[in-house]
């Protein structure tokens with residue numbers, strides 16, 4: 001059965017998982033982290049075995065075969081379910097594999113509505129892969145306004161990124177879910193940019209929350225992985241079946257590393273968010289900057305949504321800004337920073353900077369890109385957990401270099417190494 005064969009039936013948002021007794025930090029450290037019952041080891045061992053002994057034919061002692069389930073994956077999934085306030089979580093070999101598995105759960109002929117400025121790889125999957133198995137995706141830059149008009153009899157899924165990548169616009173999850181659920185449509189939220197510490201989309205009515213674990217959850221830029229969390233038993237049955245049948249599963253070692261990483265998520269996310277706020281303010285105060293996109297700023301056009309959906313109204317570690325001087329200035333800025341590394345990705349302990357139009361979002365046609373606010377002069381920043389004062393100083397000195405531009409001495413450019 002594909003997700004939502006019961007077309008048009010309104011969806012009851014499944015009951016929340018029971019409220020945990022403990023708070024986020026305690027769950028991050030302890031959920032899915034049992035002591036080893038034999039050795040007493042406080043940290044789980046890495047279970048590399050691909051197969052597991054059975055006591056009689058068809059009677060596994062514990063696990064069976066590592067693609068179907070593995071102790072490290074199961075422990076990591078338990079932890080993420082606890083942090084997303086979900087009943088279930090399933091891990092995949094990447095964020096993209098998570099997206100692909102959810103889309104493959106739809107029957108041919110299904111229709112999906114997505115926000116326009118999704119992650120470039122999600123856009124690529126929606127436009128170039130989903131269509132090959134008969135799933136059509138409509139993009140909209142203003143989902144809260146358009147949703148009712150866009151839902152058709154075939155619509156099965158709504159795909160939201162909030163904050164969006166890379167323009168940091170927000171979507172009111174509850175407003176969209178209320179309308180979607182009336183028509184029997186499920187809502188998926190990609191929560192990669194904020195992490196479960198800052199936002200729990202299921203609490204606002206979403207049916208599935210997905211993450212590129214590669215980012216904040218692992219947090220150390222050394223694991224590629226994805227996860228989906230949800231409350232519905234029917235979704236568990238369907239997605240667990242596909243996790244095994246498609247087989248896009250993470251290795252035990254990656255699960256172990258990501259589980260180790262997530263234990264400090266609350267500390268990292270708080271610090272990255274504090275740095276994001278400081279850097280955004282410095283950019284806002286700079287005469288060299290055209291506009292700053294950061295949901296922690298009072299002038300963000302959807303600040304009210306941030307106050308409603310984000311823990312303590314935090315803005316997170318991600319921001320973007322338009323620099324005066326166009327594409328060249330944006331590229332020069334990224335080469336002029338000393339602490340921020342020019343690289344794709346985000347959510348690690350180290351700060352990164354990139355130009356989406358020429359890097360992560362290059363595959364999206366210019367017209368569509370610009371309609372979503374992704375201009376050539378837009379720079380995206382991922383704040384890490386370095387000292388915020390140093391990050392602000394780095395941004396300021398790089399902006400000064402951008403304004404001066406390349407100086408020519410004896411025919412050789414210098415001054416913006």
Ligand SMILES: Cc1ncc(COP(=O)(O)O)c(C=O)c1O
Nearest residue numbers: 094095096119165192212214225
């Ligand atoms: C918001 C968002 N979702 C999904 C993905 C895809 O995740 P992965 O790179 O783990 O496949 C990314 C990757 O950058 C992302 O930024």
